[in-house]
Amino acid sequence: MVADGRPGSGVVWARVEEGFHVATAHGVFLGYVDREADGTYFAYNRRSRPLGRFPNLVAAMTAVSHAHADSVAEPAVIELRQVRDASPGSVARWS
Secondary structure, X not given: OOOOOOOOOOEEEEEEEOOEEEEEEOOEEEEEEEEOOOOOEEEEEOOOOXXXXXXXXXXXXXXXXXXXXXXXXXXXXXXXXXXXXXXXXXXXXXX
């Protein structure tokens, strides 16, 4: 599928568990939607900041997609590094 520039284009949603959905686009985490006990949905952006409460899943998913499309910043670069194991019982020091 080729992204066409519309909000939501190229977004893939995965249902992690009942009531919890996660959005990605081209391998980049966009945000998530969580269903509340009262049946409404809370949408969160890629930094887990709330986007609002919505009456249905589609509205919450749309909010996540639009928040990503409106974002002007590039996705944060995540760098994984292996930390050297300090001697047992010692305190690890960060450089």
